[in-house]
Amino acid sequence: MEEFHKILDLDKVEKSSMKKLWLEIIRDSLHKPIPVPITVVKGAQPGPVVGITAALHGDEINGIGVLHRFLEKVNPKNIKGTLVCVHVANVPGYRKKIRAFTDRVDLNHIMPGKKNGNTAEVYAYQLFNKVIKQFDYLLDLHTASKGRQNTLYIRADMDNKLVARMAKLIGPEIILHNPPNDKTLRGAASKAGIPSITIEVGNPSRFQERYIKKTVTGIRALLCDIGVLIAPPPAKSAERPIRCRNSKWIYTDSGGILEVKVDLGEKIKKGDLIATIRNIFGDLVIEYRCPFDGIVIGRSFDPVAESGARIIHLGLRDGK
Numbered sequence: 382m383e384e385f386h387k388i389l390d391l392d393k394v395e396k397s398s399m400k401k402l403w404l405e406i407i408r409d410s411l412h413k414p415i416p417v418p419i420t421v422v423k424g425a426q427p428g429p430v431v432g433i434t435a436a437l438h439g440d441e442i443n444g445i446g447v448l449h450r451f452l453e454k455v456n457p458k459n460i461k462g463t464l465v466c467v468h469v470a471n472v473p474g475y476r477k478k479i480r481a482f483t484d485r486v487d488l489n490h491i492m493p494g495k496k497n498g499n500t501a502e503v504y505a506y507q508l509f510n511k512v513i514k515q516f517d518y519l520l521d522l523h524t525a526s527k528g529r530q531n532t533l534y535i536r537a538d539m540d541n542k543l544v545a546r547m548a549k550l551i552g553p554e555i556i557l558h559n560p561p562n563d564k565t566l567r568g569a570a571s572k573a574g575i576p577s578i579t580i581e582v583g584n585p586s587r588f589q590e591r592y593i594k595k596t597v598t599g600i601r602a603l604l605c606d607i608g609v610l611i612a613p614p615p616a617k618s619a620e621r622p623i624r625c626r627n628s629k630w631i632y633t634d635s636g637g638i639l640e641v642k643v644d645l646g647e648k649i650k651k652g653d654l655i656a657t658i659r660n661i662f663g664d665l666v667i668e669y670r671c672p673f674d675g676i677v678i679g680r681s682f683d684p685v686a687e688s689g690a691r692i693i694h695l696g697l698r699d700g701k
């Protein structure tokens with residue numbers, strides 16, 4: 382049976398137990414709590430607190446599947462430390478099946494929020510202070526946004542040794558070096574001294590079994606490595622992640638019907654055709670070519686494009 386809590390007091394969770402609870406973050410206009418669903422797994426022995434957050438963008442659902450899959454195999458007896466799984470970080474966005482918060486603010490652009498701010502800022506502040514600050518490690522699960530597809534890739538500060546190790550242990554297809562931006566959850570957590578990575582698990586508004594399984598295996602490998610999960614580590618995948626030092630979104634400079642001609646994970650060369658724009662009658666009006674050699678980290682699959690629509694997220698490979 383789930384319980385309702387005003388604060389997240391990890392000391393009060395019994396050793397060797399798994400607790401499902403609702404944590405009040407802020408109150409709505411009916412003076413009712415907006416509760417965030419959390420599972421706490423407290424190990425038999427002390428150790429670090431590992432936080433895994435899903436759906437900070439309300440329509441990024443694969444992370445919820447990752448937590449379901451991960452938790453069904455977790456036995457608190459094999460845990461040294463505490464796992465805090467935030468099933469839905471942005472509850473109002475999730476209810477509406479949208480990325481943003483109720484006031485259209487992107488929670489991942491305003492972290493760690495403000496104590497006295499607008500609704501999204503106060504929500505972000507309370508979430509950060511009640512929950513995130515208690516973590517010793519943060520894994521923040523995301524997906525592409527609406528109309529786009531992602532590979533399984535990680536954003537991490539690869540100049541930080543511990544963070545780089547965390548990223549590699551997940552075993553993604555691509556690791557993108559991305560110093561934490563101040564206003565993201567990863568950035569705010571990093572600033573608070575919490576080693577953090579963002580795991581981009583495929584596409585929004587769906588469960589993708591292959592990516593979910595791969596992410597769960599990666600999380601288990603990471604937990605074994607830091608000594609939180611006492612179990613034989615999962616077998617390493619033979620594929621090594623492709624490292625990117627930098628990346629760039631390529632945009633349209635005109636509107637029309639967009640057809641992206643390259644696939645996720647495809648290695649492409651400068652000058653390759655990446656997309657076309659046709660007018661509504663079907664006449665070919667523009668061809669877009671790749672500006673530099675790289676790999677396709679993400680791409681649009683929405684043909685309806687205005688000027689300035691995203692085409693592909695192009696990663697510049699390390700050492701290239």
Ligand SMILES: [Zn+2]
Pocket residue numbers: 437438441522523524
């Ligand atoms: Zn996201």
